[in-house]
Amino acid sequence: MSDIHESIQRYEGWLRAQLGDDIIEKDLVRKRAKMAKTAFVFLRATYWRWAETILAVCPDLADAPPVLAIGDTHLENFGTWRDAEGRLVWGANDFDDAAVMPWPLDLVRLAASALLAGGESAEDICDALWDGYLAGLARPHPLILEREHRWLRREMMLPEKERADWWRKLAPGGKARKAGAAAPERFHAALAAALPVAASGSELPIFARTAGTGSLGKPRYTAQIAWLGGPVVREVKTILPSAWAVFGPGSDATIRAGTIAHAETRAVxxxxxxxxxxxxxxxxxxxxxxxxKDAGAVLMSAEMLRLMGREIATCHAGDALRRDAVRADAAQRTSGWLRGHARAAAKAVKHDYKAFA
Structure with missing residues (x-):
């Protein structure tokens, strides 16, 4: 297993080769600063390192049936959106590193993230995730926050003051706006096509934006317009082949984020x-x-962890060609299989974090 510093150099070299002049070097500096904060943030920022090392840490998982998986699972990779019917939906919301891989890895990474974020009981964390995953495999469906799960809807809906603050950050001079060069033409074109009214790229008020952790270094641009009496915002960012194919054992560099996000089991x-x-x-x-940092206790509650496990299963079940093999393998596993793997993965991440920080 290579040294973490060598691994970082390899990753950043690959990123520069992929992005060329589009790379945001200042964001790579920000990323390294974030990586030094906590082991949990380090995990979030270094999916490529996970892809490099996880099957050395948990070698027995290499032979588990493959599935189109999320890849970069962690406690903060779940959120809300409105579907085509206007319903509020909760679920996984970042599929940039989706790839075909052994199905248990999404659960191991999520459980490890909970341990690194301060969870004290691997047994409680893993058992809740596993219960939710089995329920999701048996009956995969999205989580709609309209009649059920009112407690989660209350957690996710912003109070009026915070909604005002959210829009203020996107206003001219707001914290979400970043000074920088003009967006390349393809970003202009993508944003123009995504908005509800026709507009040429030159007419759009586009600004660069810094967000996320693992995606820092990649260009990200946002356009905001007024439409029918209110603001409308779209964002575009670069996506590259999953680190699983580049730094891990995967061989297919096809970008699969759109495939898993739009699976028939999900309300996208x-x-x-x-x-x-x-x-x-x-x-x-x-x-x-x-x-x-805002609500760690909520994220690590048994009820929330069960829903996260269920959502991962719902995403996996969207891979119709492989889900029967996943169900058969999951049925053969004892309830405690996840605990040891989560502990081993968290320990490996802590080792790398300490060597880096």
Whole structure:
């Protein structure tokens, strides 16, 4: 297993080769600063390292049936959006590293993230995730926050003051806006096509934006317009082949984010699409996630963890060609299989984090 510093150099070299002049070097500096904060943030920022090492840490999982998986699962990779019917939906919301891989890895990474974020009981965390996953495999369906799960709807809906703050950050001079060079033409074109009214790229008020952790370094641009009496916001960012194919044992570099996001088992945001190496999505105060620093206790509650496990299963079940093999393998596993793997994965991440920080 290579040294973490060598691994970082390899990853950043690959990123520069992929992005060329589009790379945001200042964001790579920000990323390294974030990586030094906590082991949980380090995990979030280094999916490529996970792809490099996880089958050395958990070698027995290499032979588990493959499935089109999320890849970069963690506690903060779940949020809300509005589907085509206007319903508030909760679920996984970042598929940039989706790839075909052994199905248990999404659960192991999520459980490890909970341990790294301060969870004290691997047994409680893993058992809740596993219960939810089995329920999701048996009956895969999206989580609609209209009549059920009112407690989660209350957690996800922003109070009026926070909604006002959200829009203020996107206003001219707001914290979400980043000074920088003009967006390349393909970003202009993608944003113009995503908005509800026709507009040429030169007419759009487009600004660069810094967000996320693992995606830092990749260009990201946002356009905001007024339409029918209110603001509308779209974002576009670069997407590259999954680190599983580049740094891990995967061999297929096909970008699969759009495939898993639009699986028949999910109620997707109709404004989310992946094409030509770009991800386009709607930004809204209705599309948000809970962060560990704000509500770690909520994220690590047994009820929330069960829902996360269920959502992972719902995503996996969208792979119709492989889901029967996953169900058969899951049925043969004892209830405690996840605990040891989560502990081993968290320990490996802590080792790398300490060597880096």
């Amino acid at each position: 945001d109709p404004h989310y699409r992946v094409e030509d190496g770009l991800v386009v999505r709607r930004l809204s105060p209705n599309s948000r996630k809970i962060e560990v």
